[in-house]
Amino acid sequence: MSADDSQNGENRLRRSPTGPAVAPPRLPPGQAPPPQPPRRQWQFWTVAIFILLVAGICIRAYRDLSQPEAWHYWKDQYVSPSLTSQVIDTLHLDGSSQGRRALFVSGTIGPAAASWFRSRLDQANLAPGDIVLLASPGGDLNQAVIMGEIIRSRGLATAVGSADAAGRIKPGYCASACVLAYAGGKTRFGVLGSALGVHRFVTTRPLGDPVAEAQRISGAVLGYMTKMGVSSSIVEAMSETRDIRWLSPKQALAMNLVTEPLGKP
Numbered sequence: 001m002s003a004d005d006s007q008n009g010e011n012r013l014r015r016s017p018t019g020p021a022v023a024p025p026r027l028p029p030g031q032a033p034p035p036q037p038p039r040r041q042w043q044f045w046t047v048a049i050f051i052l053l054v055a056g057i058c059i060r061a062y063r064d065l066s067q068p069e070a071w072h073y074w075k076d077q078y079v080s081p082s083l084t085s086q087v088i089d090t091l092h093l094d095g096s097s098q099g100r101r102a103l104f105v106s107g108t109i110g111p112a113a114a115s116w117f118r119s120r121l122d123q124a125n126l127a128p129g130d131i132v133l134l135a136s137p138g139g140d141l142n143q144a145v146i147m148g149e150i151i152r153s154r155g156l157a158t159a160v161g162s163a164d165a166a167g168r169i170k171p172g173y174c175a176s177a178c179v180l181a182y183a184g185g186k187t188r189f190g191v192l193g194s195a196l197g198v199h200r201f202v203t204t205r206p207l208g209d210p211v212a213e214a215q216r217i218s219g220a221v222l223g224y225m226t227k228m229g230v231s232s233s234i235v236e237a238m239s240e241t242r243d244i245r246w247l248s249p250k251q252a253l254a255m256n257l258v259t260e261p262l263g264k265p
Contacts, residue, residue: 082110082139085120090167091131093159093189094262099167102131106162109139109177114146121150128155132185133169135162138176141201141217145224148184152228158185160194173197175244180221183228183257192263196252197244198237231255 084107090099103124105117126132132151138144151158160182161172171193174182179198182188201217222235234255237245252258 081107081112081116083107083113083116083136085117085124087124088133088163088167091133091163091169092167093131093169093191100129100131100157101126102133102159102163104133104135104163106135106172109136109144109147109181111140111143113140113143114150117147118150121154126154126156128186129157131157131159131189132181133159133161133163134174134178134182135160135172136174136178136181138178141177141180141221144177144180145220147181148224148228151181151184152186155186156184157187157189158182159189159191160196161191171195175199177201179257180224183225183230185259188257188259190249190252190258190261192249192261195246196257197246198234199244200239200242202242229259230257 083105086104088102088104091102092099101124103120103126105120110116121132158181159169160174162170164170169191171191173195175195175197176199179196182196200214201221202214218235218239221238222232225234226232231254234257237247237251237255247255247257249258249261253261
């Protein structure tokens with residue numbers, strides 16, 4: 001055998017990944033080899049479709065976040081929430097040795113407050129009868145209503161104030177939209193020295209007739225407060241002024257906003 005024949009013989013062999021060189025399989029006589037798929041074309045279209053999908057998602061996300069409301073919501077939900085929370089293992093409401101588990105929530109009620117609040121409640125693992133302790137100047141009306149609905153659906157109580165390291169409650173204030181979240185409590189404690197402030201709600205972006213919009217908001221607030229067992233007289237107190245009107249303990253009790261006062265005024 002010549003050197004050329006030996007070289008041609010080696011060329012007809014292929015190396016096996018697990019053994020010595022083996023001959024490629026022979027096709028039956030008259031049968032053509034199967035066509036090879038256009039791998040490069042297939043890879044090109046795969047990459048092209050992936051790029052189009054990513055571009056579509058990015059464009060949609062950009063359009064969503066280009067709206068101020070969407071950006072504020074995203075920021076409040078993921079970047080810097082306007083509310084803060086702290087779990088209190090034992091909150092002493094009236095100075096007694098017995099206490100209840102509580103979630104202390106403070107700060108401004110932002111555009112994503114309800115979603116944030118729900119997740120904090122889940123983490124706190126509060127049971128029905130436990131307390132949501134509020135201290136807030138108010139904020140987003142719709143989010144406050146949703147927070148109140150969440151509080152009521154879980155059978156939680158509410159109170160206004162803060163707590164020291166020993167779990168003793170200290171006076172605080174809850175104003176504007178915070179009062180709607182407070183109204184969600186199945187039991188609403190009135191802490192001696194704490195303040196509840198109400199005022200007339202107005203939209204920041206009036207659509208159409210401002211008077212009609214104000215009436216719509218008042219009707220929605222009235223419906224919500226009535227559902228929570230609060231007297232309709234609170235809406236009358238709200239409508240009197242755009243400035244904060246601080247309710248006296250007697251007024252809050254007469255409106256049934258406070259259902260269980262603590263201490264003596």
